[in-house]
Amino acid sequence: MEKRVKFKGILLPLLLVLPQLLVTAVFFFYPAGQAIWQSLFIPDPFGLSMRYVGLGNFEFLLSDPYYRASFVTTAVFSLLVTLVSMGVALYLAVLADRLIKGSGTYRTLLIWPYAVAPAVAGVLWLFMFNTRVGVVTWYLGLLGYDWNHVLNESEAMGLVVIASAWGRISYNFLFFLAGLQAIPRSVIEAAAIDGAHFWTRFRTIVFPLLSPTTFFLLVVNIVYAFFETFGVIHTITSGGPQQATTTLVYKVFADGFVGQDLGSSAAQSVILLVVVGALTIVQFKFIERRVHY
Amino acid sequence: MATLTLENVKKTFGKTEVIHGVDIDVADGEFIVIVGPSGCGKSTLLRMVAGLESVSEGEVRINGARVNEKEPMERDIAMVFQNYALYPHMSVFDNMAYGLKIAKTPKPEIAERVAQAAKMLQLEPYLQRRPRELSGGQRQRVAMGRAIVRKPAVFLFDEPLSNLDAKLRVQMRLEIKQLQRELGVTALYVTHDQVEAMTLADRMIVMNGGRADQIGAPLEVYANPATDFVAGFIGSPPTNFLEASSLGIADGQQSRIGIRPEHMILTARGAGRLDGHVLYTEALGAETLVHVRSSAGDTLTIRQDGAAPTPPEGTDISVAWDETQQMFFDAEGRRS
Ligand SMILES: Nc1ncnc2c1ncn2[C@@H]1O[C@H](COP(=O)(O)OP(=O)(O)OP(=O)(O)O)[C@@H](O)[C@H]1O
Numbered sequence: 001m002e003k004r005v006k007f008k009g010i011l012l013p014l015l016l017v018l019p020q021l022l023v024t025a026v027f028f029f030y031p032a033g034q035a036i037w038q039s040l041f042i043p044d045p046f047g048l049s050m051r052y053v054g055l056g057n058f059e060f061l062l063s064d065p066y067y068r069a070s071f072v073t074t075a076v077f078s079l080l081v082t083l084v085s086m087g088v089a090l091y092l093a094v095l096a097d098r099l100i101k102g103s104g105t106y107r108t109l110l111i112w113p114y115a116v117a118p119a120v121a122g123v124l125w126l127f128m129f130n131t132r133v134g135v136v137t138w139y140l141g142l143l144g145y146d147w148n149h150v151l152n153e154s155e156a157m158g159l160v161v162i163a164s165a166w167g168r169i170s171y172n173f174l175f176f177l178a179g180l181q182a183i184p185r186s187v188i189e190a191a192a193i194d195g196a197h198f199w200t201r202f203r204t205i206v207f208p209l210l211s212p213t214t215f216f217l218l219v220v221n222i223v224y225a226f227f228e229t230f231g232v233i234h235t236i237t238s239g240g241p242q243q244a245t246t247t248l249v250y251k252v253f254a255d256g257f258v259g260q261d262l263g264s265s266a267a268q269s270v271i272l273l274v275v276v277g278a279l280t281i282v283q284f285k286f287i288e289r290r291v292h293y
Numbered sequence: 294m295a296t297l298t299l300e301n302v303k304k305t306f307g308k309t310e311v312i313h314g315v316d317i318d319v320a321d322g323e324f325i326v327i328v329g330p331s332g333c334g335k336s337t338l339l340r341m342v343a344g345l346e347s348v349s350e351g352e353v354r355i356n357g358a359r360v361n362e363k364e365p366m367e368r369d370i371a372m373v374f375q376n377y378a379l380y381p382h383m384s385v386f387d388n389m390a391y392g393l394k395i396a397k398t399p400k401p402e403i404a405e406r407v408a409q410a411a412k413m414l415q416l417e418p419y420l421q422r423r424p425r426e427l428s429g430g431q432r433q434r435v436a437m438g439r440a441i442v443r444k445p446a447v448f449l450f451d452e453p454l455s456n457l458d459a460k461l462r463v464q465m466r467l468e469i470k471q472l473q474r475e476l477g478v479t480a481l482y483v484t485h486d487q488v489e490a491m492t493l494a495d496r497m498i499v500m501n502g503g504r505a506d507q508i509g510a511p512l513e514v515y516a517n518p519a520t521d522f523v524a525g526f527i528g529s530p531p532t533n534f535l536e537a538s539s540l541g542i543a544d545g546q547q548s549r550i551g552i553r554p555e556h557m558i559l560t561a562r563g564a565g566r567l568d569g570h571v572l573y574t575e576a577l578g579a580e581t582l583v584h585v586r587s588s589a590g591d592t593l594t595i596r597q598d599g600a601a602p603t604p605p606e607g608t609d610i611s612v613a614w615d616e617t618q619q620m621f622f623d624a625e626g627r628r629s
Pocket residue numbers: 306311329330331332333334335336337338485
């Protein structure tokens with residue numbers, strides 16, 4: 001039986017959620033409403049007047065090849081960041097799970113990158129891959145590889161993916177490790193006695209039992225790659241070269257603040273709002289049936 | 294079908310030795326029960342046979358071949374765990390078929406063997422269910438089924454009944470015994486419950502602090518315990534111990550005397566070997582346990598027939614026994 005406190009009347013409950021409602025109103029509903037409003041107008045170049053264009057901004061955006069390219073860029077970027085950060089994290093978690101001695105140190109060290117702010121992480125990786133003085137660039141040069149993410153689009157993408165994924169590995173690692181340690185040891189031992197070697201056990205027992213964790217992380221990481229990688233992209237590539245690393249969020253900034261096309265920028269924000277909404281629904285649906293076995 | 298041999302098997306965790314050398318020869322089809330108090334190393338010994346724990350010293354042989362270095366899957370064994378260790382995301386059928394699938398058994402044969410085991414264990418209606426949709430007893434049966442479909446050479450059980458209620462435990466105990474007889478498979482069974490040990494075992498190993506104090510048939514161990522520990526552990530209520538000196542029969546060799554509760558009788562004050570008074574009595578129906586405090590301060594338990602008259606608490610009485618029932622132990626606790 002669930003225990004619940006029942007409130008009589010509506011005043012007290014309302015009072016209790018009021019602060020949260022206020023915060024949501026000021027920092028979410030107000031700007032969101034403003035974005036929707038602005039997306040219907042085009043301001044003149046001097047910002048003195050606004051011309052109503054209806055859904056014109058949206059029509060223009062959806063037929064804009066740069067905007068559609070940005071969709072693809074975002075999808076590729078998010079997918080890569082999610083795959084890299086989750087793949088590496090899972091690998092490290094499996095190793096840490098088998099470790100008996102020194103696992104504490106190992107864990108602590110692996111958590112550190114999580115404490116580094118995205119922009120700082122971006123600068124760190126930028127230093128290492130700097131086209132003139134970067135350590136990694138220099139070693140790559142020795143190997144005969146000419147690294148230049150300023151000119152090369154896929155190298156630029158690779159670098160922002162690595163820098164964004166790096167900070168996420170810690171977070172994913174913690175969840176994966178907790179997930180692994182929640183699997184009873186005897187279940188693994190039973191599988192070993194049943195004849196399953198390490199890889200078979202991982203494929204048929206461990207990974208299926210981890211799937212709630214994996215799915216949760218998948219959603220969280222995609223949301224992260226979508227919305228929280230601005231700092232990394234801004235410090236490393238500023239969306240270039242040739243907009244190769246301009247994600248949807250970065251484009252809102254680039255078009256609105258740099259290009260001063262506020263109408264288009266607002267329309268892009270509204271589209272993003274819809275995307276977040278969709279992702280949130282997926283997430284909630286999932287949380288409802290978290291344990292699927 | 295297999296024989297199993299342990300030769301001076303030892304186990305050390307870090308610097309602590311927890312198994313100090315166990316020897317036993319298990320014949321083909323024999324049911325061996327390892328019994329002992331918590332922490333005495335029963336599970337560790339079993340897990341060394343299973344290959345889940347490395348053997349620090351000595352040798353484990355299955356069918357005469359050394360298996361120390363072999364992985365669990367190469368040993369031709371099956372194990373039933375205390376918490377059943379079923380695969381939670383698989384149906385009962387898949388749980389039982391898992392090992393066969395890995396061994397690349399043909400599909401029709403898998404279906405047939407699982408069906409056979411399910412029939413034997415009355416699991417047929419549940420084959421498509423997940424473990425969490427089963428009762429404790431049913432889960433226990435699935436764990437057994439998973440073990441028998443593979444037709445292993447040796448069955449290992451680690452306290453398989455300890456999560457069941459008392460009634461189900463008695464029932465499953467019988468079923469395990471029948472199953473093992475039917476299959477004729479060699480079994481090693483760990484428990485801390487001496488009743489389980491007495492009823493299941495062809496021979497039992499009584500463990501005490503990492504040593505096998507005694508190995509033998511249950512009744513032989515009961516009638517003839519090798520150490521005072523065994524005398525105290527096997528049998529309920531436990532053997533009564535008296536200092537030999539307090540009875541005036543010490544001769545240097547014999548330091549303690551053990552007498553089983555059913556071998557003592559109550560007599561009128563002065564007519565027995567030991568005077569005392571009744572502390573309290575426990576009437577269990579078929580039998581009555583009378584707890585007596587002797588004049589020397591020892592507490593003794595006497596088991597008498599439920600129909601026999603029971604003296605009220607506080608009555609002054611004497612305790613008598615037949616001299617042939619005395620078991621003598623030396624200072625180290627060994628029989629002398
Ligand atoms: N991995 C381990 N590392 C260190 N010591 C261990 C380890 N596993 C077991 N031990 C020790 O070995 C001894 C025997 O443990 P074991 O699990 O075999 O006992 P047991 O007889 O099965 O007890 P129980 O009836 O409680 O299951 C215990 O003292 C325990 O603390």
